[in-house]
Amino acid sequence: MRTFTTLDEVAEAAGQEVGTSEWLAVDQERVDRFADATDDHQWIHVDQERAAQGPFGGTIAHGFLTLSLLPHFAAEVFRLETPGARLNYGLDKVRFPAPVPVGARLRSHVRFGEVTDLPSGKQLVVHHTVEIEGPDGQVQDKPACVAAHVVLLLP
Numbered sequence: 416m417r418t419f420t421t422l423d424e425v426a427e428a429a430g431q432e433v434g435t436s437e438w439l440a441v442d443q444e445r446v447d448r449f450a451d452a453t454d455d456h457q458w459i460h461v462d463q464e465r466a467a468q469g470p471f472g473g474t475i476a477h478g479f480l481t482l483s484l485l486p487h488f489a490a491e492v493f494r495l496e497t498p499g500a501r502l503n504y505g506l507d508k509v510r511f512p513a514p515v516p517v518g519a520r521l522r523s524h525v526r527f528g529e530v531t532d533l534p535s536g537k538q539l540v541v542h543h544t545v546e547i548e549g550p551d552g553q554v555q556d557k558p559a560c561v562a563a564h565v566v567l568l569l570p
Contacts, residue, residue, distance in 0.1 A: 418494045422537050422568055425497065429530040433541075436488040438520040438548060441476050446517055449480040476515040481560045482506075485543050488523035489564070499536060499569035506562055507540065513557035518550035521559055528563060536569040 417433055419425045443463065450456045458465045459475055466474040495501050515521065528540035545560040 416492065416494065418496055420496045422497055422570065425495070425527070425537060425539055425568060426530045428527045431527055433525045433527055434492040435525070436491040436523045438522045439484065439487065440520050441480075441515055441517060443474060443517050446474060446476050446480065449477055449483070453477070453479065455479075471514050471516060474517045476517065476519075476559075478511040478560065481511065481515055481521065481545055482509060482562060484521065484545070485523065485560075485562065485564055488521075488543065488545070489525060489541060492523070492525045495566075495568065497568050497570075500567075502567040502569070504538065504565040504567045506564055509560070509562040511560050513547060513555055513559055515547055515559045516550060520548040521545050522548075533567070536567060539566045539568055540564070541566060 419428065446460050450461050455477060459469055459471065460477055461474065463474050522545070524544045524546065526542040528542050530540075531538040541564045543560065543562050543564065544558050547555040547559045549555055
């Protein structure tokens with residue numbers, strides 16, 4: 416776990432690998448709760464019987480479920496204890512290269528990207544590459560998600 420207490424420390428880490436989160440299991444209960452929260456009950460996510468006959472051989476997690484786990488993964492890798500507010504500004508280029516089968520585990524490799532000076536503070540881009548360990552224990556070649564999370568750091 417890396418802790419950053421000043422905006423200068425954050426800027427000095429630009430371009431650096433910050434760390435890798437712990438593995439997190441994706442079970443059917445989590446997928447079903449996400450489906451309920453988002454009203455996305457597409458059969459490939461929630462109908463285990465039908466999904467077993469579908470293109471993935473079973474249910475898969477929603478891409479947005481994987482994306483929603485980025486704050487969890489980030490909190491396992493680094494802490495921003497800078498003096499001012501930290502605001503979620505958005506996302507740049509989000510992709511879901513591979514499906515996440517229910518029963519898999521995920522973890523994120525985290526890298527700090529660009530740190531840009533703004534009149535109000537700094538803008539930090541946090542790059543996530545979310546890796547999949549399948550139910551068979553094998554780490555897949557393609558990631559579940561690649562995303563750049565943009566954070567505003569106010570002094």
